[in-house]
Amino acid sequence: MVRMAENIKESLGLVHVITGNGKGKTTSGMGIVIRALGRGLKVKIIQLFKRDTGEQYFFENLKNYHIKYAQFxxxxPYFKKYTPENLESLKKELQDFWNNNIKDLEEYDLLLIDETGPGLNWKVLDESLIxxxxxxxxxxxxxVMTGRDFPESIKDKADYVSEVQLIKHPYQKSVLARKGIEY
Structure with a gap:
């Protein structure tokens, strides 16, 4: 059952940056999405540089909620070494994806852009667009925007800036990312 709080939409409009080198940035952003959906808000999720994620399958099968999901x-770039030419091509592809997916925002109450930071850091997503x-x-x-390495100019414009810090991770013991846990 969806429970809409009175006047909830009037309190919306803030900007979140969830960054850092630790695990949990996307998870934190998805937590905000779940809360929003639970209150009857309309959500758009854009994931950059991700595919075959557990959250993708979850939201694709979620009924009775207003949610739009798009993946680039x-x-x-954290997992693949791109040449300068590859990065330039990737930038054009991302620009086209952005233009197709960053419209009709007035139809939504919450927008999550996952992995914004790496797109900015690798210069395939223009800071001016953000x-x-x-x-x-x-x-x-x-x-809500997630990812490592946000420039100060974006963090300065945000209302919330949270940093997820790596203290210990199984990857340090050669445990690779696991379906259903890390993605």
């Missing part, structure tokens, strides 16, 4: 699926989005998004659209 090239391999994450600044323009922050400055010109619908007034009551809550914006």
């Amino acid at each position: 699926q090239p391999l994450h 600044i323009d989005l922050i400055n010109n998004k619908p007034k009551n659209l809550e914006l």
Whole structure:
């Protein structure tokens, strides 16, 4: 059962950055999505550099909720060494994906852009696009962005900046990412 709080939409419109080198940035963003859906809010999720994720399958099978899900699926620059030419091609692909998916925002209450930080850090996502989005998004659209290495200019514009810190991770013992846990 969805429970809409009175006047909830009037309180929306803040910007979140969830960053750092630890595990849990996407998980934190998805937690905000789940809370929003539980309150009857309309959500759009854009995942960059991800495919075959547990959250993708979950949301694709979720009924009775207003959610739009889009993925830009090239391999994450953290896991693949791209040549300068590959990065330029990736930038064009991402620009096309962005133009196709960052519209109709007035239809949503919450927008999650997962892995924004790496897109900015690898210069395949223009910082100006994010600044323009922050400055010109619908007034009551809550914006959540995740990923490592956000530039200070974006963090300065955010209302929330949370840093997930790596203290210990099984990867340090050669345990690879596991379906259902890390993705």
